[in-house]
Amino acid sequence: MIAVSERLARVRSSPTEAAVPDPGQLIPVMRSTLVVRCNPLTKIGVALILMVGALLSIDLVSAGVVFVFCLLALPATGLDLSAAAKRLWFLPAGALLAAWGTALLAEKTGPVVVDFGPILFTTGSLSAAAAIFLRALALAIPLIVLASTIDPRDLSDALIQHLRLPEVVVVSVLAASRLLGLLVSEWQVLSMARRARGVAGGSLLRRTHSLFSGVFVLLVVSIRRATTLAMAMEGRAFGRPGRTWRRRSHFGIRDLVVVLISLAVCALAIVAAHLLGTWNPIIG
Amino acid sequence: MALPITARGYSWTHADRDTPAVGPLDIDIAAGEKVLLLGPSGAGKSTLLHAIAGVLPEESGESSGELLVGGEAPNPRRGGTGLVLQDPDSQVIFSRIGDDVAFGMENLGLPAETIEARIPSSLRAMGLDLPAEHPSAALSGGQKQRLALAGIHAMSPEIIVLDEPTANIDPSSAPGVRDAVLAVQAETQATMLVVEHRVGLWLDHVDRVIVLGRQGILAQGAPSRVFGHPNLSSVLIECGIWVPEAPSLSRDDRTRSLSGSVRTGGEPERSRVLSDRADDRLGEVLLRTEELSVARPRMRAPAVAGLDLSLRAGQALGLVGPNGAGKSTTALTMAGLIPEFAGAVHAEAELRDGLRRTRPFAWPSAQLAPRIGMVFQEPAHQFLASSVAGELELGPRLAGWSSAEITSRVDDLLVSLGLAELSQAHPQSLSGGEKRRLSVAAMMAPRPRVLIVDEPTFGQDALTWAGLVEMFLDALAHGSAVVAVSHDQAFLEAIGADLLDLGDHGGGAATVSADVQVRAGDRGE
Numbered sequence: 001m002i003a004v005s006e007r008l009a010r011v012r013s014s015p016t017e018a019a020v021p022d023p024g025q026l027i028p029v030m031r032s033t034l035v036v037r038c039n040p041l042t043k044i045g046v047a048l049i050l051m052v053g054a055l056l057s058i059d060l061v062s063a064g065v066v067f068v069f070c071l072l073a074l075p076a077t078g079l080d081l082s083a084a085a086k087r088l089w090f091l092p093a094g095a096l097l098a099a100w101g102t103a104l105l106a107e108k109t110g111p112v113v114v115d116f117g118p119i120l121f122t123t124g125s126l127s128a129a130a131a132i133f134l135r136a137l138a139l140a141i142p143l144i145v146l147a148s149t150i151d152p153r154d155l156s157d158a159l160i161q162h163l164r165l166p167e168v169v170v171v172s173v174l175a176a177s178r179l180l181g182l183l184v185s186e187w188q189v190l191s192m193a194r195r196a197r198g199v200a201g202g203s204l205l206r207r208t209h210s211l212f213s214g215v216f217v218l219l220v221v222s223i224r225r226a227t228t229l230a231m232a233m234e235g236r237a238f239g240r241p242g243r244t245w246r247r248r249s250h251f252g253i254r255d256l257v258v259v260l261i262s263l264a265v266c267a268l269a270i271v272a273a274h275l276l277g278t279w280n281p282i283i284g
Numbered sequence: 285m286a287l288p289i290t291a292r293g294y295s296w297t298h299a300d301r302d303t304p305a306v307g308p309l310d311i312d313i314a315a316g317e318k319v320l321l322l323g324p325s326g327a328g329k330s331t332l333l334h335a336i337a338g339v340l341p342e343e344s345g346e347s348s349g350e351l352l353v354g355g356e357a358p359n360p361r362r363g364g365t366g367l368v369l370q371d372p373d374s375q376v377i378f379s380r381i382g383d384d385v386a387f388g389m390e391n392l393g394l395p396a397e398t399i400e401a402r403i404p405s406s407l408r409a410m411g412l413d414l415p416a417e418h419p420s421a422a423l424s425g426g427q428k429q430r431l432a433l434a435g436i437h438a439m440s441p442e443i444i445v446l447d448e449p450t451a452n453i454d455p456s457s458a459p460g461v462r463d464a465v466l467a468v469q470a471e472t473q474a475t476m477l478v479v480e481h482r483v484g485l486w487l488d489h490v491d492r493v494i495v496l497g498r499q500g501i502l503a504q505g506a507p508s509r510v511f512g513h514p515n516l517s518s519v520l521i522e523c524g525i526w527v528p529e530a531p532s533l534s535r536d537d538r539t540r541s542l543s544g545s546v547r548t549g550g551e552p553e554r555s556r557v558l559s560d561r562a563d564d565r566l567g568e569v570l571l572r573t574e575e576l577s578v579a580r581p582r583m584r585a586p587a588v589a590g591l592d593l594s595l596r597a598g599q600a601l602g603l604v605g606p607n608g609a610g611k612s613t614t615a616l617t618m619a620g621l622i623p624e625f626a627g628a629v630h631a632e633a634e635l636r637d638g639l640r641r642t643r644p645f646a647w648p649s650a651q652l653a654p655r656i657g658m659v660f661q662e663p664a665h666q667f668l669a670s671s672v673a674g675e676l677e678l679g680p681r682l683a684g685w686s687s688a689e690i691t692s693r694v695d696d697l698l699v700s701l702g703l704a705e706l707s708q709a710h711p712q713s714l715s716g717g718e719k720r721r722l723s724v725a726a727m728m729a730p731r732p733r734v735l736i737v738d739e740p741t742f743g744q745d746a747l748t749w750a751g752l753v754e755m756f757l758d759a760l761a762h763g764s765a766v767v768a769v770s771h772d773q774a775f776l777e778a779i780g781a782d783l784l785d786l787g788d789h790g791g792g793a794a795t796v797s798a799d800v801q802v803r804a805g806d807r808g809e
Contacts, residue, residue, distance in 0.1 A: 025419075151379070152379060153378055153380060174378070175377050175378070178376070178379055182421075185421075188581070189660065190665050192621040192622070192658075192660075193660055193666045194668070195621060195649040195652060195653075196649075196657070196658040196727075197649075197666060197668060197679065197726075197727075198649050198650050198652065198654065198679065198682045198683075199649065199668060200649035201648050201650060202650060213668055217665065217668070220712050221665065224374075224664065225371075225373070227341060228369055228371055228375065229374050229375065229377070230339075230341075231334065231337075231341075231367070231369060232367065232369055232374065232377065232432070233387075234339045234361075235337050235339050235365060235366070235368075235445070236360075236367070236388035236391060236435060236436070237363040237365070237388060237392055237439070238360075238391050239361050239391075240362075240363050240393070242393040243391055244390050244393045244394060244395060244396060244399070245390060245396065246383065246389075246400065246403075247396070248396070
């Protein structure tokens with residue numbers, strides 16, 4: 001018996017009791033800030049307003065104003081910025097790629113900056129590229145904040161209570177969207193299971209074959225899961241008329257403040273571009 | 285107000301099968317009665333529960349006869365039914381546990397204040413002491429089952445329908461969960477139907493036992509009458525129902541009497557051989573962990589830390605502990621399927637068998653499978669073939685066995701698991717318990733040296749359970765090592781497992797209990 005306890009020496013407790021992050025979240029929210037507590041509809045509104053500011057014109061000034069505001073406002077979103085950098089590094093990289101393409105293909109106005117064989121950059125094409133780069137990021141940041149700070153449940157509350165969307169549809173979509181998120185972890189388990197059975201890896205032909213059988217199992221498992229979920233929901237009286245809501249979705253002063261700030265930024269971006277003469281509208 | 289349930293010649297047939305999944309049945313359950321529904325694996329117990337709850341999808345099969353709940357066809361929208369299904373993973377509805385518990389109450393149209401007040405009390409009643417904002421995706425399987433029960437608890441329904449409500453819950457807290465369910469029943473006087481393989485857990489608390497066979501009801505009546513009847517005991521044993529001869533008797537003793545009476549040949553006393561086995565008769569070390577910490581991918585903190593253990597040929601190790609202690613994560617890490625959070629898993633030369641790298645995680649799949657077999661918590665994930673026999677052939681075929689060897693191995697496995705009649709069925713069409721047995725057998729087929737299994741006995745009746753135990757004992761006797769994550773103490777005892785309690789966070793010292801082997805030794809005398 002002593003041998004037994006020697007063989008299996010010891011187990012220590014897990015060291016931290018940190019707040020549990022939701023594995024389904026894009027970027028973890030570290031602090032509950034003013035922005036995080038806003039109504040989901042407000043957040044969507046703010047994102048739309050900022051997009052208008054950045055989208056209407058392809059120029060450095062309007063995009064720059066919105067971009068700088070987004071950067072300055074990032075700490076107020078309570079997001080884990082290091083996690084964001086780790087998971088979304090490809091966004092600035094993608095924007096840079098788009099800028100590169102723009103610099104190569106845009107109208108070559110102004111003095112030449114770089115002339116290296118087929119690569120010809122002028123000040124004109126470079127400023128267009130910079131505008132594209134800033135614009136892409138100015139569009140992406142509000143969307144990331146939106147996706148990370150909106151609890152789907154809060155959104156569905158708001159959609160049903162303020163926009164009067166049909167509740168059975170919204171709740172079903174909400175439940176289904178959770179299953180969609182599960183698909184990712186489901187696929188990970190399936191990959192593990194295929195590896196454990198010895199059919200992962202090998203030749204390209206085998207990989208392809210095992211990929212298809214994996215997709216098939218994923219399909220079967222998903223359909224079963226959806227059927228079970230539907231049963232579980234029905235089994236708890238879903239679809240019965242006269243549903244109530246645990247939480248009232250409401251708007252507060254903070255929603256107004258956030259909307260006004262974003263409107264001001266949008267207006268500033270447009271006015272500044274006009275004043276500095278860089279306004280370059282996408283329409284007309 | 286409770287509702288009575290009546291059935292007259294009721295049966296239900298899956299769209300793709302010829303014989304009915306359940307029935308034909310005649311049942312009369314009075315309003316407020318508490319019923320324990322028993323029967324062999326695959327007898328249609330779950331199907332009957334779904335029918336009573338009114339959630340059987342119409343397009344997936346056909347019913348005949350009559351089934352009435354409170355004098356009407358079952359209709360979940362009437363709002364009085366609380367249903368908890370077998371698969372805890374698929375019944376989480378919302379991403380925060382508070383919302384999930386609130387779901388049923390919202391559907392019933394309760395006022396928001398009532399809902400808010402009941403959420404924490406229902407969570408606590410089911411032993412889920414977590415804030416309402418806790419993400420449901422971060423719950424373990426057993427915790428999800430508690431969450432589903434809390435949702436029903438909060439609804440205070442007229443009919444409570446539970447499909448293996450404690451199957452994923454650790455045995456030390458199962459009585460607590462049962463009592464909470466009984467308290468809801470007592471409060472609401474609801475009619476209650478429970479399917480549960482842990483018969484002893486419910487027997488003293490139900491009014492009636494119904495034994496469901498493949499051709500309808502085999503026996504019903506008060507628990508004492510059904511289990512006390514001399515003519516019925518053989519019926520019950522044939523159905524693989526644990527016969528509670530005496531309250532103090534462990535499940536394991538029952539298996540022994542079972543294997544004595546049912547199994548004619550074989551080696552019913554192999555367990556004694558095992559228990560006589562001294563430590564020095566264990567083989568060489570196969571797998572070793574060094575300061576191992578484990579965590580799910582993307583998690584920042586380890587679920588279990590500082591694990592130092594070595595696994596020897598012929599040794600069985602049971603990973604136990606409360607729900608959420610990190611048992612499954614530890615199993616997956618040892619199986620080389622997820623990377624170590626810190627520390628390392630080392631395979632010794634005997635297990636490596638020519639491979640250069642010592643970390644199983646670094647092995648290619650084709651090398652991993654014949655060395656370390658893993659059975660997942662959710663069996664459906666592992667199936668790759670289109671028939672039960674094909675599933676069993678896969679491993680040995682990949683390992684390069686001759687076709688004669690494969691055939692004899694597959695036939696043996698089919699018989700010992702009671703799946704012979706289903707050899708051509710599609711694995712995904714099996715019942716929960718059958719899937720579980722198939723996934724274990726498919727993993728064992730190529731005789732890997734290390735077997736790592738997550739809840740291998742889920743959904744088994746006594747007969748199929750004994751079959752599984754035999755398979756594990758056989759593997760141990762062939763020099764394999766077993767790591768089992770299980771809440772089934774009787775199973776761990778039966779395979780003579782050393783226990784490692786991952787939930788014991790108190791001391792930080794050794795938490796290995798050796799008394800399991802002592803008890804296994806006592807049994808032979």
